[in-house]
Amino acid sequence: MKTIPKISETEWEVMRVLWASSPLSAEDIIARLAAQDAAWHPKTAKTLLGRLVKKKALGFEKDGRAYRYRPLVREVDCVKAVSDSFLDRVFGGALTPMLAHYVEHKKMSAAEIKELKRLLDQKE
Amino acid sequence: MKTIPKISETEWEVMRVLWASSPLSAEDIIARLAAQDAAWHPKTAKTLLGRLVKKKALGFEKDGRAYRYRPLVREVDCVKAVSDSFLDRVFGGALTPMLAHYVEHKKMSAAEIKELKRLLDQKE
DNA sequence: CGTTATGGATTACGCTCGTAATCGTTCAGC
DNA sequence: GCTGAACGATTACGAGCGTAATCCATAACG
Numbered sequence: 001m002k003t004i005p006k007i008s009e010t011e012w013e014v015m016r017v018l019w020a021s022s023p024l025s026a027e028d029i030i031a032r033l034a035a036q037d038a039a040w041h042p043k044t045a046k047t048l049l050g051r052l053v054k055k056k057a058l059g060f061e062k063d064g065r066a067y068r069y070r071p072l073v074r075e076v077d078c079v080k081a082v083s084d085s086f087l088d089r090v091f092g093g094a095l096t097p098m099l100a101h102y103v104e105h106k107k108m109s110a111a112e113i114k115e116l117k118r119l120l121d122q123k124e
Numbered sequence: 125m126k127t128i129p130k131i132s133e134t135e136w137e138v139m140r141v142l143w144a145s146s147p148l149s150a151e152d153i154i155a156r157l158a159a160q161d162a163a164w165h166p167k168t169a170k171t172l173l174g175r176l177v178k179k180k181a182l183g184f185e186k187d188g189r190a191y192r193y194r195p196l197v198r199e200v201d202c203v204k205a206v207s208d209s210f211l212d213r214v215f216g217g218a219l220t221p222m223l224a225h226y227v228e229h230k231k232m233s234a235a236e237i238k239e240l241k242r243l244l245d246q247k248e
Numbered sequence: 249c250g251t252t253a254t255g256g257a258t259t260a261c262g263c264t265c266g267t268a269a270t271c272g273t274t275c276a277g278c
Numbered sequence: 279g280c281t282g283a284a285c286g287a288t289t290a291c292g293a294g295c296g297t298a299a300t301c302c303a304t305a306a307c308g
Contacts, residue, residue: 008265012213026285043268050287051265065274065285079214079225086210087226089136090203096236099226101203102211102219103243112220113244119227120237120244132295150255167298170256175295189255189304251308258301264294271288278281 004073004081005055013037014048015057019075023061023068128197128205129179137161138172139181143199147185147192 007015017032018024024032026049033040049069052058057078060067091098108116131139141156142148148156150173157164173193176182184191215222232240 006264009213010266016216041268044266046286047266047268067286080229082210082214083225083229086206089133090206092140095226095230095232096239099223099240100243101207102223103240103247105204105207106219108219108247110248113247115220116223116227117241117244119224120241123227123232123237124234130294134296165298168296171296171298174257191256249308252306254305255303256301257303258299260299261297263296266293267291269288269290272286274283274285276281276283278279 023070
């Protein structure tokens with residue numbers, strides 16, 4: 001089991017772009033980030049790319065002077081790590097109260113409810 | 125709607141103790157923290173209490189030389205704030221994939237599954 | 249009554265984060 | 279070939295965090 005580097009709040013946005021599609025150039029990544037949130041400053045994105053490379057969440061191949069970045073860690077693994085820590089911290093590790101919180105406080109469509117029930121059925 | 129102060133990882137453990145029971149003296153809080161995790165250093169806990177007071181997550185009444193601390197923010201509100209941000213960051217705000225992740229990756233007892241289904245039924 | 253233990257306040261310190269600007273190099277266009 | 283634009287690398291910097299130790303006042307014990 002590989003060690004999952006700790007990915008910060010803003011770094012997650014970058015990772016999510018690359019999990020959705022990779023490899024990508026910095027330029028492409030910046031474009032996609034700006035597409036979902038215009039407040040992204042290119043320099044900031046570059047800094048984050050550098051940090052993610054340093055902490056080995058991203059790798060790259062050179063493509064001329066530029067890099068093409070790709071994830072070195074799988075999304076599922078990162079999601080699992082951070083989900084577990086969230087569960088521990090906020091709900092003391094108790095799964096059901098956590099799920100109950102969401103079910104009770106967030107809107108869900110009938111289809112979503114059905115889908116979730118199906119998953120629960122499978123689990124039995 | 126009051127503003128929820130940002131509560132850090134370790135601060136959450138302190139808050140959880142006080143949400144479970146308050147008001148409590150620093151001594152009591154430290155004892156309860158140590159009970160669940162022996163690695164807690166009293167000085168560290170004091171620092172966190174101070175910080176939580178400063179950021180107005182906790183208040184206190186004087187009781188002689190000592191303080192009796194109590195939460196100034198409700199657990200539900202904090203849970204909601206941090207849950208929403210977690211959902212956004214890790215799952216891009218998509219509720220069902222998030223719930224699905226937990227249902228698929230964590231162990232649940234038959235009773236828990238049943239309880240959750242009941243909540244989903246209510247929601248319909 | 250004085251000394252010590254205890255309580256909160258203050259100070260410490262290295263790390264990470266968010267947010268960029270600057271630097272040095274190299275590719276591309278003129 | 280020369281110049282400027284663009285790339286990654288390096289540097290910046292204040293805030294917050296995790297982890298304590300130290301300081302100062304007072305309460306409790308002897």
